[in-house]
Amino acid sequence: MRLSFKSIxxxxxxxxxxxxxxxxxxxxxxxxxxxxxxxYQKSQDEAYFKPFQSKFGAKISTEEYNGEIAKIRAMVExxxxxxxxxxxxxxxALQGCEDGLFLKLDxxxxxxxxxxVEGGTMDCGAGTVVYSTIFxxxxxxxxxxxxxxxxxxDLKKFPGKRGLWKNPAVNLEFALMADGVxxxxxxxxxxxxxxxxxxxxxxxxxxxxxxWWEAGAQPPQLLASGEVVMTTAWNGRIFDAAKNxxxxxxxxxxxxxxxxxxxxIVKGSKHVDEAYKFINYASSAPVxxxxxxxxxxxxxxxxxxxxxxAAILQDLPTAPANTKTALPEDVYFWGDHGEELRKRFNTWLxx
Amino acid sequence: xxxxxxxxxxQSAGISLVSKLRRAERTRRFRALLLVSxxxxxxxxxxxxxxxxxxxxxxxxxxxxxxxxQTLAALASWDGxxxxxxxxxxxxxxxxxxxxxxxxxGGLGKRINYELPxxxxxxxxxxxxxxxxxxxxYKAAAIAVDPIWGQRDVWAVIKRAGSPVTPFYMxxxxxxxxxxxxxxxxxxxxxxxxxxxxxxxxxxxxLVTVAxxxxxxxxxxxxxxxxxxxxxxxxxxxxLPFFTSLLVRTTAWVVxxxxxxxxxxxxxxxxxxxxxxxxxxxRSGTLIAMTHIQLPFTLLPIYSVMGxxxxxxxxxxxxxxxxxxxAFRRVYVPLTLPGVGAGCMLTFILSLGYYITPALVGGPNxxxxxxxxxxxxxxxxxxGMASALGVLLLGxxxxxxxxxxxxxxxxxxxxx
Numbered sequence: 001m002r003l004s005f006k007s008i009x010x011x012x013x014x015x016x017x018x019x020x021x022x023x024x025x026x027x028x029x030x031x032x033x034x035x036x037x038x039x040y041q042k043s044q045d046e047a048y049f050k051p052f053q054s055k056f057g058a059k060i061s062t063e064e065y066n067g068e069i070a071k072i073r074a075m076v077e078x079x080x081x082x083x084x085x086x087x088x089x090x091x092x093a094l095q096g097c098e099d100g101l102f103l104k105l106d107x108x109x110x111x112x113x114x115x116x117v118e119g120g121t122m123d124c125g126a127g128t129v130v131y132s133t134i135f136x137x138x139x140x141x142x143x144x145x146x147x148x149x150x151x152x153x154d155l156k157k158f159p160g161k162r163g164l165w166k167n168p169a170v171n172l173e174f175a176l177m178a179d180g181v182x183x184x185x186x187x188x189x190x191x192x193x194x195x196x197x198x199x200x201x202x203x204x205x206x207x208x209x210x211x212w213w214e215a216g217a218q219p220p221q222l223l224a225s226g227e228v229v230m231t232t233a234w235n236g237r238i239f240d241a242a243k244n245x246x247x248x249x250x251x252x253x254x255x256x257x258x259x260x261x262x263x264x265i266v267k268g269s270k271h272v273d274e275a276y277k278f279i280n281y282a283s284s285a286p287v288x289x290x291x292x293x294x295x296x297x298x299x300x301x302x303x304x305x306x307x308x309x310a311a312i313l314q315d316l317p318t319a320p321a322n323t324k325t326a327l328p329e330d331v332y333f334w335g336d337h338g339e340e341l342r343k344r345f346n347t348w349l350x351x
Numbered sequence: 352x353x354x355x356x357x358x359x360x361x362q363s364a365g366i367s368l369v370s371k372l373r374r375a376e377r378t379r380r381f382r383a384l385l386l387v388s389x390x391x392x393x394x395x396x397x398x399x400x401x402x403x404x405x406x407x408x409x410x411x412x413x414x415x416x417x418x419x420x421q422t423l424a425a426l427a428s429w430d431g432x433x434x435x436x437x438x439x440x441x442x443x444x445x446x447x448x449x450x451x452x453x454x455x456x457g458g459l460g461k462r463i464n465y466e467l468p469x470x471x472x473x474x475x476x477x478x479x480x481x482x483x484x485x486x487x488x489y490k491a492a493a494i495a496v497d498p499i500w501g502q503r504d505v506w507a508v509i510k511r512a513g514s515p516v517t518p519f520y521m522x523x524x525x526x527x528x529x530x531x532x533x534x535x536x537x538x539x540x541x542x543x544x545x546x547x548x549x550x551x552x553x554x555x556x557x558l559v560t561v562a563x564x565x566x567x568x569x570x571x572x573x574x575x576x577x578x579x580x581x582x583x584x585x586x587x588x589x590x591l592p593f594f595t596s597l598l599v600r601t602t603a604w605v606v607x608x609x610x611x612x613x614x615x616x617x618x619x620x621x622x623x624x625x626x627x628x629x630x631x632x633x634r635s636g637t638l639i640a641m642t643h644i645q646l647p648f649t650l651l652p653i654y655s656v657m658g659x660x661x662x663x664x665x666x667x668x669x670x671x672x673x674x675x676x677x678a679f680r681r682v683y684v685p686l687t688l689p690g691v692g693a694g695c696m697l698t699f700i701l702s703l704g705y706y707i708t709p710a711l712v713g714g715p716n717x718x719x720x721x722x723x724x725x726x727x728x729x730x731x732x733x734x735g736m737a738s739a740l741g742v743l744l745l746g747x748x749x750x751x752x753x754x755x756x757x758x759x760x761x762x763x764x765x766x767x
Binding site: 067068069070073095097098099100104166191210211212214215221225226227332335336337338339340342343344346347348349350351 | 453454455456457458460461464465468469470471472475541542543544547548551605609610611612631632710711714715716718723726728729730731732733734
């Protein structure tokens with residue numbers, strides 16, 4: 001029986017171990033803020049996390065994620081919520097709000113909703129930055145460079161490969177604008193079958209010359225290696241490569257598609273009051289204006305814009321010179337049609 | 352033993368001996384079971400139960416029956432032809448009010464949106480509008496929000512999706528759906544994608560398996576016949592890819608294969624080509640990178656089986672008059688088949704699940720099933736669809752495995 005006694009011990013030990021792994025680690029006292037890592041989270045660390053902690057004597061523990069909304073859903077469904085505040089993109093803010101993953105925000109605790117730029121607030125999200133999908137080229141290789149969105153689709157004027165995001169979002173908008181559709185009509189057209197066909201037809205004209213990218217780090221790499229002559233990208237990535245790797249990359253701001261990132265509070269968070277306090281702090285104009293020193297994303301608080309140095313401002317999507325032909329992304333359109341269009345887009349890709 | 356034991360004593364003693372033996376066996380078996388039980392429990396808790404629950408979602412979707420019970424009850428007597436009457440709209444309004452306070456309207460809208468794209472925001476707008484009304488008539492109010500409520504399609508979807516057990520997701524994986532009249536039909540050609548994706552996945556996995564076999568078999572043969580010292584060196588070279596992460600290796604292939612990359616530069620420099628080759632961002636990139644990653648998985652089982660083949664066997668064949676090639680083909684190769692079977696099986700099944708590699712070095716039509724599973728899981732948050740694709744992939748894999756073992760015989764497969 002000695003053996004079985006031992007094995008019972010081993011059995012009990014392993015069970016305890018398994019249950020211990022499955023069971024949540026005791027919730028810490030600190031507010032857990034989750035963001036996208038990289039240069040972006042570094043800018044948040046400098047502009048928000050460090051000053052907040054020293055000002056209020058509070059503790060923030062940070063984590064990184066990659067937009068995995070499934071992870072958040074699993075947390076909420078299991079009632080084991082260890083993330084409190086998350087930086088999410090607009091699609092996730094909408095989706096998570098409707099799926100009951102995020103708290104509906106009480107604006108009294110955050111500040112004046114009207115101070116935010118248009119589209120910078122949602123039921124569950126308080127806007128934190130404006131970023132933009134633009135297209136860019138390497139001025140050392142391409143002289144003279146493209147200037148309008150039509151040039152992205154003009155293989156005669158600018159022969160060579162183009163990098164595009166492997167996603168219908170923004171590409172369909174770019175296609176229609178390049179085809180001469182006025183900005184104001186783009187989303188109305190995309191809701192009709194004829195408009196969709198027109199967008200896909202326009203994409204057809206450059207399909208054979210497209211290199212599709214999936215990760216945000218790919219476009220600067222594709223440009224640097226000369227794999228493509230121009231590529232769509234998120235503006236911060238191009239700015240970063242130009243500044244830190246001394247590349248002569250130029251951004252074409254024509255027909256840029258700006259979008260927002262939002263702070264959300266996870267439903268079931270054990271630090272809701274602290275979370276509001278943090279979002280309130282991070283949304284105040286001077287604090288927000290400070291972030292653009294570290295990364296080329298614009299503030300969502302209109303009061304923060306005049307506080308930004310003119311030299312920095314010209315590289316932001318919110319700079320007046322850059323917004324003249326901008327088409328803000330319609331997150332509600334993509335909420336309604338995203339899944340269907342991603343399927344159609346993938347079918348189109350494989351043809 | 353029998354011979355020593357007297358006959359009569361043997362009988363009674365034999366019975367007790369047998370039962371004693373059986374009891375001892377039982378205790379031992381129990382102990383053995385107890386010893387492996389932590390592992391069994393672990394597999395059950397960490398593997399079988401979660402995966403089972405996940406796969407269950409492919410056919411079980413209780414969202415609508417949970418969120419809209421009154422509407423479903425009111426729809427029970429609906430003829431399916433005309434637009435429902437006021438009582439159904441009143442039931443919908445009541446359901447939407449409850450759903451709104453529970454923050455569940457989005458869930459309802461999302462489920463209807465799967466079958467009627469664009470209706471998600473209509474459901475949400477309708478919930479807001481009807482929530483403001485204290486009393487009916489609700490029918491006119493709903494149709495005023497959007498004419499969709501005045502058509503039978505949306506009601507047919509609600510009624511059909513109201514059953515918690517649904518074939519919707521499984522049918523979608525084979526590009527089929529049930530239309531408004533209840534007929535099973537193909538989806539529109541611009542949305543028919545998954546059947547192609549499945550064939551593409553199997554095709555790519557087959558090509559990779561064949562490539563690893565063609566490349567790996569001679570190397571395995573070399574490894575098995577080399578003297579130990581140089582064999583170890585070669586073995587380290589073969590195993591080297593295991594020491595770096597998959598992502599790093601894939602990125603390294605980008606550097607090598609790109610248009611201005613190392614391989615193109617070299618070929619241009621030595622004048623072998625005059626125009627740079629497009630090797631990346633199309634099928635060839637996927638095949639090259641996957642073959643590299645999978646090579647050791649095919650090679651190692653073959654190598655370990657080759658190590659057990661006695662050199663005397665081919666020598667015997669030679670002494671009986673076979674040419675070197677005949678001896679190799681008719682004696683050596685059949686003896687290595689168990690390793691070939693195991694290695695190819697391993698590579699084939701692992702290849703079915705790739706998604707990062709095709710995404711980074713492959714072309715637009717190299718996405719395999721698992722990349723769709725990942726995107727439905729993470730981006731669309733449509734876990735029913737992710738599960739359904741998983742079920743089909745698992746099913747296809749099992750069928751291929753069964754055919755494979757029937758042809759080759761599972762008892763002949765050896766990993767070493």
